[in-house]
Amino acid sequence: MNLRVMLIDDHPVVRAGLRSILDSFPDITVVAEASSGAGVTKESVGEVDVVVTDIQMPVVDGITLTRNLSGGPPVLVLTTYDTEADIVAAIEAGAMGYLLKDAPAQALHDAVVATAQGKRTLAPEAADALMQRISQPQTALSSREIEILRELESGATNRQLAAKLFISEATVKTHLVHIYAKLGVDNRTAAITTARQQRLI
Numbered sequence: 001m002n003l004r005v006m007l008i009d010d011h012p013v014v015r016a017g018l019r020s021i022l023d024s025f026p027d028i029t030v031v032a033e034a035s036s037g038a039g040v041t042k043e044s045v046g047e048v049d050v051v052v053t054d055i056q057m058p059v060v061d062g063i064t065l066t067r068n069l070s071g072g073p074p075v076l077v078l079t080t081y082d083t084e085a086d087i088v089a090a091i092e093a094g095a096m097g098y099l100l101k102d103a104p105a106q107a108l109h110d111a112v113v114a115t116a117q118g119k120r121t122l123a124p125e126a127a128d129a130l131m132q133r134i135s136q137p138q139t140a141l142s143s144r145e146i147e148i149l150r151e152l153e154s155g156a157t158n159r160q161l162a163a164k165l166f167i168s169e170a171t172v173k174t175h176l177v178h179i180y181a182k183l184g185v186d187n188r189t190a191a192i193t194t195a196r197q198q199r200l201i
Contacts, residue, residue: 001027002026002027002028002029003027003028003029003049003050003112003113003116004029004031004047004048004049004050005022005028005029005030005031005048005049005050005051005052005112006030006031006032006033006034006040006045006048006050006051006052006073007019007022007030007032007033007034007052007053008033008034008035008036008037008040008051008052008053008054008057008062008065009035009053009054009057009078010035010036010054010056010057010058011054012035014054014101015033015035018030018052018078018108019033021105021108021109022052022108022109022112024105025109027113028109028112028113031046031047031048032045032046032048035057035058036057036058036059036060036061036065037053037057037059037060037061037062037064037065037068038059038060040060040065040068040069041068041069041072042068042069042071042072042073045069045072045073048073049073049116050073050074050075050076050112050115050116051065051069051072051073051074051075051076052075052076052078052112053065053066053075053076053077053078054077054078054079055077055079055081055086055090056079056081062077062079062090063086063089063090063093064093066090066093066094066095067093067094069094070093070094074096074097074115074116074118075094075095075096075097075115076095076096076097076098076099076111076112076115076121077090077095077097077098077099078099078100078101078103078108079098079099079100079101080100080101080102082100082123082125082126082129082199083129083199083200083201084129084198084199084200085141085143085146085150085200085201087125087126087129087130088129088130088143089143091126091130092143096114096115096118096119096120096121097111097114097115097120097121097122098121098122098123098126099111099121099122099123099126100123100125103123129199140182141179141182141183141195141200144165144175145175145178145179145182146200146201147165148161148165148172148175148176148179149179149191149192149195149200149201150201151164151165152188152191152192153192153195153201158172158173158176176188176191179191183195183198
């Protein structure tokens with residue numbers, strides 16, 4: 001069996017390195033590449049068995065791409081980002097696997113094969129993040145709360161948050177109350193600091 005792989009990463013050098021690694025295995029062939037998820041659809045990927053994609057990319061990121069490919073070839077996320085928010089977002093979007101770029105070549109090979117077979121493959125960091133979320137569902141931040149924290153990190157005011165997220169300022173305040181409670185803090189600065197320490201953002 002020869003698995004046909006599509007690589008999607010906005011760094012040409014990274015793609016070249018990944019192609020070299022994957023093509024060195026007799027049961028894997030890289031048949032397509034792209035620098036972002038733009039224009040990549042279930043119809044356009046053709047006879048691809050596995051899509052290997054980064055998360056942070058211009059135009060169309062890996063999370064959106066994964067969602068767009070729902071019902072198409074399975075997706076293996078290969079990235080340097082190991083925050084809970086990214087991991088959970090990727091899995092919720094439908095990714096079959098989540099691996100970090102410092103993984104050994106054999107681990108990458110095995111993850112591609114497992115993904116093609118419909119089996120989940122998670123880097124230890126990803127598995128830990130998911131277990132943490134499952135074991136503490138009451139204190140786990142929602143995707144909306146993570147989104148708000150990221151905007152806070154950029155210095156956005158309540159009014160700017162409300163405008164960007166298309167919600168009222170009162171709703172923003174309610175979200176902040178919940179975020180502070182879950183993180184055990186009482187102000188924005190502490191919330192951002194704690195979220196960083198917990199690798200939520």
